[in-house]
Each structure stands twice: as C-alpha cells, then as structure tokens.
Amino acid sequence: xxxxxxxxxxxxxxxxxxxxxxxxxxxxxxxxxxxxxAEKVAREAVDKLYVNGLFKGHxxxxxxEATNGVGLLLHALLELDALPQRWxxxx
Numbered sequence: 001x002x003x004x005x006x007x008x009x010x011x012x013x014x015x016x017x018x019x020x021x022x023x024x025x026x027x028x029x030x031x032x033x034x035x036x037x038a039e040k041v042a043r044e045a046v047d048k049l050y051v052n053g054l055f056k057g058h059x060x061x062x063x064x065e066a067t068n069g070v071g072l073l074l075h076a077l078l079e080l081d082a083l084p085q086r087w088x089x090x091x
Contacts (some may be wrong), residue, residue: 008048009059013069015045019076023083038080045073 022038025031048059049070057068 009044011068012045012049012055012057012073015041015049016069016072016074016076019045019073020079023076023079026083035083042077042080045077049073 018041019038022034022041026034026038049055049057054064055070055073056063057065057070061068
C-alpha cells in the first residue's frame with residue numbers, strides 16, 4: 001500500500017485482502033510472523049476505518065457506503081477471529 005501516508009490509509013478492500021492473505025499464509029506455514037502481520041494490518045484497518053460503530057470504505061471519506069470492499073474487510077476480520085485466542089473483545 002504505497003500511498004498510505006499520502007491518503008491517510010487505504011480502501012477497506014485492500015486491508016481485507018491483505019489480512020486474508022496473511023491468515024492463509026499462516027495456515028499454510030504455521031509461521032507466527034504471518035499471524036502478527038495479519039493482526040497489525042487488522043489493527044490499522046480498525047483504527048482508520050471503524051467510526052461510530054460502522055466501517056467506512058476509506059479513511060478520507062466522511063461518509064459510509066456499501067462499496068470499497070467493506071464486506072471483504074469484515075470477512076477477513078472474521079477469518080482472523082476464527083483463529084483461537086485472537087481478537088477477542090477487539091471492539
């Protein structure tokens with residue numbers, strides 16, 4: 001996500017696909033560094049996109065919408081949460 005600093009963050013879809021990728025890589029290799037990366041990206045996504053109980057599609061957008069991959073982000077967070085002892089009480 002090379003433009004992250006200039007835009008204040010990325011689209012929900014980008015975060016979601018990245019989290020999911022690292023979760024699947026962790027499942028395939030059992031290397032904890034991939035799990036740590038998934039958690040780091042997930043924390044950033046929550047910090048930047050979760051506002052007033054809802055996820056926005058992009059941090060620079062002052063409104064909520066059903067586009068920009070919010071569903072993919074939610075799915076990836078569920079994948080991460082499905083791992084034992086992860087992200088309990090995160091919100």
